[in-house]
Amino acid sequence: MTNRYDYHTHTAFSDDCDVPMKEMIEEAIRCGLTELAITDHYDPGYQDPEFPFAPDFEAYHKALLEAERQYADRITIVKGMEVGIMESQLDECRRAVRDFPYDFIIGSFHCIHGKDLFRYDYSQVDGPAFIEEYYTNVNECLKEYMDYDIAGHLTLVDRYIGTIYDYTPYMDILEDTLKTIIYHGKGLEINTSSFKYGTGIWLPREEILRLYRELGGEILTFGSDSHMPKYFRDHFDEAKELARSLGFRYECTFRQHKPEFHKL
Numbered sequence: 001m002t003n004r005y006d007y008h009t010h011t012a013f014s015d016d017c018d019v020p021m022k023e024m025i026e027e028a029i030r031c032g033l034t035e036l037a038i039t040d041h042y043d044p045g046y047q048d049p050e051f052p053f054a055p056d057f058e059a060y061h062k063a064l065l066e067a068e069r070q071y072a073d074r075i076t077i078v079k080g081m082e083v084g085i086m087e088s089q090l091d092e093c094r095r096a097v098r099d100f101p102y103d104f105i106i107g108s109f110h111c112i113h114g115k116d117l118f119r120y121d122y123s124q125v126d127g128p129a130f131i132e133e134y135y136t137n138v139n140e141c142l143k144e145y146m147d148y149d150i151a152g153h154l155t156l157v158d159r160y161i162g163t164i165y166d167y168t169p170y171m172d173i174l175e176d177t178l179k180t181i182i183y184h185g186k187g188l189e190i191n192t193s194s195f196k197y198g199t200g201i202w203l204p205r206e207e208i209l210r211l212y213r214e215l216g217g218e219i220l221t222f223g224s225d226s227h228m229p230k231y232f233r234d235h236f237d238e239a240k241e242l243a244r245s246l247g248f249r250y251e252c253t254f255r256q257h258k259p260e261f262h263k264l
């Protein structure tokens with residue numbers, strides 16, 4: 001059987017998703033997926049009361065273990081979490097990640113200095129300065145924080161800021177961040193949700209993926225960031241084509257935080 005993975009998906013344990021875990025899994029089986037990483041949100045310190053992004057961990061862990069067992073003969077369930085990293089919450093992120101035998105952790109930056117990118121008022125913002133601050137923050141956090149397996153949608157700020165800026169001024173800091181990611185044995189994902197949001201740019205940007213590969217980065221996952229089953233593996237063929245064209249040879253899956261390499 002051909003391997004068909006999706007390594008970034010959400011269920012109703014995420015505050016921004018209404019689809020129960022069972023329904024997501026059953027749709028994934030119907031779509032022919034062979035492996036599904038369920039990576040619900042935990043964003044400690046997130047300020048929006050409407051979206052606290054704090055799951056009921058006991059229920060989440062139980063549901064993951066039950067799903068893994070119940071569907072074992074039809075699909076591999078990868079027990080994951082997407083942790084929102086914030087400089088004031090690093091210890092809490094570590095605690096949450098170590099609290100359960102997860103297979104796979106996506107480390108994401110949805111906020112900058114405690115304010116979320118989604119609701120930020122960009123009309124008052126100096127775009128280039130904001131981007132520089134975002135990547136400086138990512139860089140500083142990832143020097144200290146290692147409880148993740150891949151960095152999620154590394155150039156997420158592109159989605160929200162409303163302008164596609166030239167990244168030349170930020171390439172040094174991004175290069176340093178990519179070196180840190182590689183040095184710590186972590187990886188990147190290609191997050192195909194950029195198609196759904198219509199930004200017209202890869203996530204992360206192609207130039208970042210290229211640089212990651214040139215620096216020796218090999219650990220790469222593909223994630224749709226689905227909050228609805230219809231987006232499973234959305235645009236994965238194009239994403240894989242891009243990865244191959246940039247010199248990537250493998251797609252990774254994870255068990256207990258250890259990458260397994262599969263020929264692309």
Ligand SMILES: [Zn+2]
Pocket residue numbers: 082108110152153
């Ligand atoms: Zn995310």
Ligand SMILES: [Zn+2]
Pocket residue numbers: 008010082225
């Ligand atoms: Zn996500």
